Amino acid sequence: MTPPTATSSSDTMNADTVLALRDFHAFEAFGARFLYMVPSAGIFRMDECGSAILDALESGPLSQDDLVETLQGLFDTDRTLETMAELKEIRAIGGPDAPKEEAPKDLPPADFPLNTMVLNVTNKCNLACTYCYEYGEDKIIDTQYGKQPKFMSEDTAEESVEFLLKQSGDQPRAHMTFFGGETLLNFPVLQKTVAYARRRAAEERKTISFSLTTNATLLKPEIIQWLADNDVGVTVSIDGPKPVQDGLRVFHNGRGTYDVVLPKIKELIATHRSRPIGARVTLTQKHLNVLEIYRHLTDELGFKEVGLAPVTTKDHRDYAITPESKDSMLEQFKELAEEWLQHALRDEHHGFTNVTDTIEEIHKGVSKAYGCGAGLGLLGVATDGDVSLCHRFAGSPEHTIGTVADGVDREKQEQFLVDHHIAEKTDCHKCWARPICSGGCYHEAHVQYGDSSHANLHYCTWVRSWTHTCLEIYGALAERNPRFLERFDA
Ligand code: SF4
Numbered sequence: 319m320t321p322p323t324a325t326s327s328s329d330t331m332n333a334d335t336v337l338a339l340r341d342f343h344a345f346e347a348f349g350a351r352f353l354y355m356v357p358s359a360g361i362f363r364m365d366e367c368g369s370a371i372l373d374a375l376e377s378g379p380l381s382q383d384d385l386v387e388t389l390q391g392l393f394d395t396d397r398t399l400e401t402m403a404e405l406k407e408i409r410a411i412g413g414p415d416a417p418k419e420e421a422p423k424d425l426p427p428a429d430f431p432l433n434t435m436v437l438n439v440t441n442k443c444n445l446a447c448t449y450c451y452e453y454g455e456d457k458i459i460d461t462q463y464g465k466q467p468k469f470m471s472e473d474t475a476e477e478s479v480e481f482l483l484k485q486s487g488d489q490p491r492a493h494m495t496f497f498g499g500e501t502l503l504n505f506p507v508l509q510k511t512v513a514y515a516r517r518r519a520a521e522e523r524k525t526i527s528f529s530l531t532t533n534a535t536l537l538k539p540e541i542i543q544w545l546a547d548n549d550v551g552v553t554v555s556i557d558g559p560k561p562v563q564d565g566l567r568v569f570h571n572g573r574g575t576y577d578v579v580l581p582k583i584k585e586l587i588a589t590h591r592s593r594p595i596g597a598r599v600t601l602t603q604k605h606l607n608v609l610e611i612y613r614h615l616t617d618e619l620g621f622k623e624v625g626l627a628p629v630t631t632k633d634h635r636d637y638a639i640t641p642e643s644k645d646s647m648l649e650q651f652k653e654l655a656e657e658w659l660q661h662a663l664r665d666e667h668h669g670f671t672n673v674t675d676t677i678e679e680i681h682k683g684v685s686k687a688y689g690c691g692a693g694l695g696l697l698g699v700a701t702d703g704d705v706s707l708c709h710r711f712a713g714s715p716e717h718t719i720g721t722v723a724d725g726v727d728r729e730k731q732e733q734f735l736v737d738h739h740i741a742e743k744t745d746c747h748k749c750w751a752r753p754i755c756s757g758g759c760y761h762e763a764h765v766q767y768g769d770s771s772h773a774n775l776h777y778c779t780w781v782r783s784w785t786h787t788c789l790e791i792y793g794a795l796a797e798r799n800p801r802f803l804e805r806f807d808a
């Protein structure tokens with residue numbers, strides 16, 4: 319929480335100065351009023367006088383003199399002038415013709431360090447989930463008949479480690495995450511890569527942490543033990559209770575996967591205790607009981623963290639979420655968010671990571687020039703060593719920006735950064751949620767509009783409503799349990 323900076327009441331204003339509201343989003347928590355500033359992402363708590371000034375300007379611009387007169391009797395003139403100056407300083411108010419504030423189109427430096435590399439160790443999968451972005455109807459890469467090998471070789475994986483160590487620059491820590499297809503189909507290479515990366519990172523006086531995503535069907539005791547012993551974070555792709563999971567997450571012969579994964583997940587959670595095991599849910603029109611899914615995964619299966627994401631697909635698919643269903647999904651998200659808040663007020667953990675992640679961004683004052691870190695701090699590597707924007711684009715020639723052997727093609731990367739900058743997304747320039755959203759996921763945009771640089775306008779209402787909810791939660795914590803927010807300092 320950033321307090322307004324006290325400034326002299328006399329600077330740059332005089333009695334004739336006309337003032338108007340500028341670009342911010344107001345929200346309330348426990349009766350307190352806050353402003354979320356755009357594009358800076360700063361948050362300010364309003365006192366009574368600040369609120370009164372904003373209310374007075376609600377119906378249109380006023381001169382400084384008129385404002386003072388309007389508030390006469392409520393606040394003394396000095397206080398009104400001082401608060402006006404503070405509001406001007408944080409750019410909540412200003413001249414009616416002042417140009418709209420935009421984050422400058424500064425590109426990140428060419429040597430921007432790589433934090434996270436996602437290795438697609440295989441593009442083969444033992445499941446045939448209907449909505450899969452890799453094999454399903456909306457795939458953008460020919461993983462079946464394309465040029466990439468089915469499995470990443472040990473040599474390519476080692477080259478990837480060298481690439482990560484080099485591209486992480488001066489950063490002492492880096493993260494490697496393994497992805498598929500089904501990641502565990504290439505478990506031998508995965509094991510060797512972790513050992514190799516640990517040794518090489520130690521030689522370079524760095525540390526690398528590891529994680530993977532799996533559908534859990536191939537987990538067995540020795541793999542689980544290895545994951546636990548090696549402190550590899552695990553996210554399980556799972557959609558919920560048996561009827562939900564078996565609806566779309568099926569083997570190639572159409573058999574559901576729930577009964578296969580259930581005992582394996584329970585053993586994973588019981589054995590691997592160094593890091594919380596997360597569940598990653600894809601929501602579709604077929605099953606939208608968010609609360610039931612969440613409760614099943616946490617209360618019955620024991621997941622400590624659950625993240626839910628609507629399916630990425632074209633609108634005409636029968637599993638695509640309809641606009642009406644998006645509203646109901648949002649209401650359920652809000653119910654879980656309220657539960658998250660009640661836990662946080664008691665200093666207790668709640669596993670709904672959609673809230674945790676957004677609160678962390680709000681707390682850190684994130685104001686994004688890009689929808690995510692893809693193509694910059696995060697890169698994906700295809701099975702043949704091609705480097706792409708992220709795991710979802712791995713193997714797509716259009717989104718390849720280098721190879722682990724030859725490095726990043728800086729010209730291509732720069733062109734990507736130019737094309738995808740928020741400054742290019744004119745639809746977003748009036749949106750108060752842009753510091754957090756910045757146009758959203760490039761893969762989602764590619765599937766929806768055939769253009770990764772397009773803003774995800776089909777999700778704007780959702781994004782703004784969800785961000786508002788998370789701001790209210792942030793404000794509530796700032797008011798009643800600010801110590802809880804300190805955990806997001808690191
Ligand atoms: S995509 Fe929509 S919600 Fe996101 S920043 Fe752009 S206009 Fe706002």
Ligand code: SF4
Nearest residue numbers: 690692708759760761
């Ligand atoms: S482009 Fe989309 S899928 Fe890829 S890292 Fe960004 S948010 Fe994730």
